[in-house]
Amino acid sequence: xxxxxxxxxxxxxxxxxxxxxxxxxxxxxxxxxxxxxxxxxxxxxxxxxxxxxxxxxxxxxxxxxxxxxxxxxxxxxxxxxxxxxxxxxxxxxxxxxxxxxxxxxxxxxxxxxxxxxxxxxxxxxxxxxxxxxxxxxxxxxxxxxxxxxxxxxxxxxxxxxxxxxxxxxxxxxxxxxxxxxxxxxxxxxxxxxxxxxxxxxxxxxxxxxxxxxxxxxxxxxxxxxxxxxxxxxxxxxxxxxxxxxxxxxxxxxxxxxx
Amino acid sequence: xxxxxxxxxxxxxxxxxxxxxxxxxxxxxxxxxxxxxxxxxxxxxxxxxxxxxxxxxxxxxxxxxxxxxxxxxxxxxxxxxxxxxxxxxxxxxxxxxxxxxxxxxxxxxxxxxxxxxxxxxxxxxxxxxxxxxxxxxxxxxxxxxxxxxxxxxxxxxxxxxxxxxxxxxxxxxxxxxxxxxxxxxxxxxxxxxxxxxxxxxxxxxxxxxxxxxxxxxxxxxxxxxxxxxxxxxxxxxxxxxxxxxxxxxxxxxxxxxxxxxxxxxxxxxxxxxxxxxxxxxxxxxxxxxxxxxxxxxxxxxxxxxx
Numbered sequence: 001x002x003x004x005x006x007x008x009x010x011x012x013x014x015x016x017x018x019x020x021x022x023x024x025x026x027x028x029x030x031x032x033x034x035x036x037x038x039x040x041x042x043x044x045x046x047x048x049x050x051x052x053x054x055x056x057x058x059x060x061x062x063x064x065x066x067x068x069x070x071x072x073x074x075x076x077x078x079x080x081x082x083x084x085x086x087x088x089x090x091x092x093x094x095x096x097x098x099x100x101x102x103x104x105x106x107x108x109x110x111x112x113x114x115x116x117x118x119x120x121x122x123x124x125x126x127x128x129x130x131x132x133x134x135x136x137x138x139x140x141x142x143x144x145x146x147x148x149x150x151x152x153x154x155x156x157x158x159x160x161x162x163x164x165x166x167x168x169x170x171x172x173x174x175x176x177x178x179x180x181x182x183x184x185x186x187x188x189x190x191x192x193x194x195x196x197x198x199x200x201x202x203x204x205x206x207x208x209x210x211x212x213x214x215x216x217x218x219x220x221x222x223x224x225x226x227x228x229x230x231x232x233x234x235x236x237x238x239x240x241x242x243x244x245x246x247x248x249x250x251x252x253x254x255x256x257x258x
Numbered sequence: 259x260x261x262x263x264x265x266x267x268x269x270x271x272x273x274x275x276x277x278x279x280x281x282x283x284x285x286x287x288x289x290x291x292x293x294x295x296x297x298x299x300x301x302x303x304x305x306x307x308x309x310x311x312x313x314x315x316x317x318x319x320x321x322x323x324x325x326x327x328x329x330x331x332x333x334x335x336x337x338x339x340x341x342x343x344x345x346x347x348x349x350x351x352x353x354x355x356x357x358x359x360x361x362x363x364x365x366x367x368x369x370x371x372x373x374x375x376x377x378x379x380x381x382x383x384x385x386x387x388x389x390x391x392x393x394x395x396x397x398x399x400x401x402x403x404x405x406x407x408x409x410x411x412x413x414x415x416x417x418x419x420x421x422x423x424x425x426x427x428x429x430x431x432x433x434x435x436x437x438x439x440x441x442x443x444x445x446x447x448x449x450x451x452x453x454x455x456x457x458x459x460x461x462x463x464x465x466x467x468x469x470x471x472x473x474x475x476x477x478x479x480x481x482x483x484x485x486x487x488x489x490x491x492x493x494x495x496x497x498x499x500x501x502x503x504x505x506x507x508x509x510x511x512x513x514x515x516x517x518x519x520x521x522x523x524x525x526x527x528x529x530x531x532x533x534x535x536x537x538x539x540x541x542x543x544x545x546x547x548x549x550x551x552x553x554x555x556x557x558x559x560x561x562x563x564x
């Protein structure tokens with residue numbers, strides 16, 4: 001009778017929900033564009049169009065300089081689409097069907113999160129490949145690559161849960177979509193594309209202390225195989241945002257659906 | 259009373275949104291395997307009631323027992339015996355019909371998802387569109403899929419919230435057939451509607467929800483007899499008879515029509531009253547007499563007006 005409580009069925013529910021969201025990715029042309037075209041466009045834009053004009057000092061390769069920033073922009077934007085899909089699900093009849101079924105409560109959100117991570121893995125892989133073609137030359141060791149993957153994964157999860165909150169709170173899918181713009185522009189006010197010294201004072205103060213700069217510096221030193229205090233800080237920042245936003249998202253979902 | 263026979267038992271159900279009292283104490287017993295119809299105008303509280311019964315909303319007070327399980331105390335158990343088809347087709351537009359069914363089947367933890375999916379696609383005449391995305395479906399097809407998805411978990415009770423609203427006449431008749439077949443298979447059907455005809459066509463048991471309370475309930479026949487015999491329509495051959503009759507019938511509740519020279523007299527349907535009516539009109543030139551039975555619509559409108 002009480003077979004829905006077992007771990008096996010709970011796992012099953014999460015997989016089914018994730019499968020649903022991943023299927024959506026392949027059915028939705030917009031999603032596909034974000035996943036594959038955005039990273040390539042960004043890489044091309046920054047390396048070819050802006051690359052000649054922006055001086056970063058020294059004889060550093062500008063492609064190497066911008067890769068961390070572009071990775072974060074693509075991950076942030078891709079994660080932000082979760083807000084729209086969650087909002088659409090919540091405003092349509094399907095959520096009522098799920099809620100009236102004997103399934104694990106958390107499976108609905110987890111399904112979206114797993115799909116987002118999946119989407120990010122594809123998108124990040126495309127970004128790195130495009131960067132390599134354009135002259136990106138990372139010197140990271142195997143262990144450093146693992147740390148890079150860990151940081152990017154934590155960042156993707158943190159941003160996905162953060163956008164889940166937006167998706168649950170927004171009144172319309174359009175409103176939920178606005179979160180994407182935040183994720184698209186926040187990295188510009190950091191050391192992602194220009195050295196911080198070139199920014200006006202007020203912006204510099206913000207840029208120096210926002211977590212994106214810390215993540216960029218951490219990734220940059222990992223790719224260059226140099227040590228940096230930012231690596232540890234970056235992991236702490238991502239984990240912190242992840243834990244807090246996952247908790248808040250869970251609470252809001254509970255309140256909205258009990 | 260035969261409590262075990264009542265698969266749905268509702269006692270003193272109340273629900274308010276902020277200061278709006280939506281349900282003001284609803285009591286209902288619904289028999290296993292029957293088609294129950296909750297009839298009411300827009301805003302009567304039908305959807306609120308379905309949402310409480312389907313565990314989506316908590317009642318302020320009262321008790322709801324579905325198939326022996328208390329909705330408040332053990333919602334998980336309730337969810338394993340019910341199925342909900344809401345007002346808006348709860349299908350996933352990006353997935354195909356087959357994928358929708360398989361998803362819900364797997365979430366219902368049934369063993370033979372593939373076989374059941376194939377069976378339902380055939381039963382609901384969706385085989386030919388099984389691999390098309392649902393976003394390309396017509397309203398009727400979506401509804402059929404929606405109901406098929408509700409059936410895949412073998413529910414004991416199925417809630418249908420206005421299942422035919424927005425459907426064309428052909429799809430509506432098709433939906434009625436599906437609902438009858440479900441009940442014949444032993445599923446208890448709880449449906450809401452604002453269409454009186456639908457209630458009359460389908461339901462074994464009708465309850466009228468108005469301003470948060472059940473104002474009457476019973477079979478369609480019982481409800482009609484509650485409003486007694488309805489009326490007698492008297493047609494007169496000439497103007498003077500028509501006028502005389504009007505004077506004679508002073509004191510009766512009448513509806514007169516000068517154009518057709520007819521008078522509609524409300525009666526309680528008894529033979530005695532009918533005989534009495536004819537005896538006092540003896541001598542007037544009555545051209546025709548027609549007994550009008552109360553329609554369910556009359557019952558509904560009379561009750562709601564009071």
